[in-house]
Amino acid sequence: MTTRGPFSVNPVGVIHSDLAARKGAPRQGDEGAPDAWLEIHPWAKDCTLGLSVGDRLVILTWLHEGRRETMQVYPRGDRGLTGVFNTRSPDRPNPIGIHPVTVLEIDGDRMKIGPIEAIDGTPVVDIKQEICPAE
């Protein structure tokens, strides 16, 4: 139960998507992102008990192409140089992505989810019940 870190994160699954590269990928799920398959690794399969089509989840990913040394960026709009904690840039010290999605299909160890802007091969590190209030 140390609080000093570093902490070790083990992927629980992986994204299979038609989005092959970060360049050209939508920056957020609600900007025309596609659906994708989330493959759960066998050791984590027990964690999915009870998931159903139609569930709204939050997927946490490891943005493996994120630049961890980046602390400030020029975000879209006209905000000027901004700390990454004030953005959703994938470039940040701990490049964890948050993706609100809906479960569209379940097929064995795979779930079709969407919309999600994560690129093909992105590791998944956690899956949770949605955190946003109902629309």
Place this chain on the structure above:
Amino acid sequence: MTTRGPFSVNPVGVIHSDLAARKGAPRQGDEGAPDAWLEIHPWAKDCTLGLSVGDRLVILTWLHEGRRETMQVYPRGDRGLTGVFNTRSPDRPNPIGIHPVTVLEIDGDRMKIGPIEAIDGTPVVDIKQEICPAE
């Protein structure tokens, strides 16, 4: 840019809260959780450029008291045994917490934020612009 993991997460800050123990803490921020101070570690200070009072953020924490071997729990309500990916239990393989908060005060390397159910000493691993649509 390996995708195999494990990945190493370094705390960017720490929560200072009147909540001293997991037992008795609210389970979600909107269930009577208090405000708390988030102390940013000096090396990550540049990541906060532009943050202002009133900003709505998502805080990601490392739930250091979470039991990482837990894959299924009995959640509240009457759902029976459920995979942790279908819950927001702090017990899960990668115990990352998600906390939507508002910035209430900024004082040097500290920000007062709330409401947040994380207990005193909880490491903070990322801070992002809010992901939920406006209410």
